[in-house]
Amino acid sequence: MTATDSVVEGVVLCRVGGDRLAVLAGDVVGVELPDGASPYAGRLFERVASIPADARLLRHEVAGLVVDALEVHAERLALMRVPEVMKWVVGGALMGFVQAAGSLWPVVSLPALSRHLGGQAGRARA
Amino acid sequence: MAELHRGHLVFSCGASLYAVPAETAAEVVTLPLLTRVPGAPVHLVGVFAHRGEVLPVVDLARLAGKPLDEAFKRAVLVRGASGAVALTATRVLGVSQLEGKQDRLGDSGLSAHLRGPARGPAGEVAVIDPEGFFDFLARGGA
Numbered sequence: 001m002t003a004t005d006s007v008v009e010g011v012v013l014c015r016v017g018g019d020r021l022a023v024l025a026g027d028v029v030g031v032e033l034p035d036g037a038s039p040y041a042g043r044l045f046e047r048v049a050s051i052p053a054d055a056r057l058l059r060h061e062v063a064g065l066v067v068d069a070l071e072v073h074a075e076r077l078a079l080m081r082v083p084e085v086m087k088w089v090v091g092g093a094l095m096g097f098v099q100a101a102g103s104l105w106p107v108v109s110l111p112a113l114s115r116h117l118g119g120q121a122g123r124a125r126a
Numbered sequence: 127m128a129e130l131h132r133g134h135l136v137f138s139c140g141a142s143l144y145a146v147p148a149e150t151a152a153e154v155v156t157l158p159l160l161t162r163v164p165g166a167p168v169h170l171v172g173v174f175a176h177r178g179e180v181l182p183v184v185d186l187a188r189l190a191g192k193p194l195d196e197a198f199k200r201a202v203l204v205r206g207a208s209g210a211v212a213l214t215a216t217r218v219l220g221v222s223q224l225e226g227k228q229d230r231l232g233d234s235g236l237s238a239h240l241r242g243p244a245r246g247p248a249g250e251v252a253v254i255d256p257e258g259f260f261d262f263l264a265r266g267g268a
Contacts (some may be wrong), residue, residue, distance in 0.1 A: 019162050021164050044164030044165045045164060080175065080178075080179070080180045081179075081180065082180070083180055083181065083209050083210075083211070084209045084264055085184075085208070085209065085260060085263035085264045086163065086170065086173075086182050088266055089163060089166050089170070090164055090165035094163065094164075096180075097161075097173065097175070099175065104161040104174065104175050104180070105161070106161065106164060106173075108164060113164075116165075
């Protein structure tokens with residue numbers, strides 16, 4: 001049984017407190033300073049701490065995500081499958097997992113995650 | 127659902143004893159440092175890579191709404207038709223034949239996928255119905 005669906009080439013490895021996530025480099029159109037409006041990835045790990053002063057905003061076309069720190073990993077990596085029982089997590093934005101820099105990283109679709117977080121924020125305001 | 131007189135792997139999670147049909151218990155593993163998954167509920171405590179596969183770790187105590195048990199270092203790997211999950215185990219008591227009933231222990235939540243009351247050598251055991259349990263997790267465990 002293989003648990004690898006495909007390979008990805010170019011990921012942005014992001015740190016959020018002691019936690020990690022990765023996004024496809026091709027989904028990121030820019031790295032900026034936080035704009036005060038984009039969601040902090042710490043929310044996804046139930047972190048209540050404030051956003052670090054040196055945090056960065058991963059900008060997608062219409063939205064973004066704020067992380068504590070990031071590095072670009074350019075090598076090809078095997079994308080390991082999302083377990084069936086986790087496919088619903090973060091609105092289906094979880095794409096798989098990669099092994100990089102000695103650790104396992106959950107890879108999320110930045111557009112899908114932005115839509116999911118935007119929908120959550122909209123429901124919270126309603 | 128497996129017959130009680132067939133072997134079941136019995137393990138504890140916190141103060142409760144659980145069992146899974148032995149044929150679904152792939153192995154018992156010592157858990158490495160887990161990777162937390164963004165947006166995962168509290169009972170999905172993390173994942174780890176095992177033999178080329180990413181396995182989710184499920185804490186039954188948290189799923190049952192019981193006090194958190196941070197002491198787990200081992201897990202029972204349970205394999206179903208849709209994959210495998212690692213269930214945190216405080217102690218693994220081994221394979222036993224069980225006696226008693228296989229009635230559903232509740233109508234909703236985790237208890238809807240537990241059968242019993244069954245008895246093993248160590249006391250009362252809740253038997254996990256693996257396929258129903260996997261479906262329950264895939265629906266978010268709510």
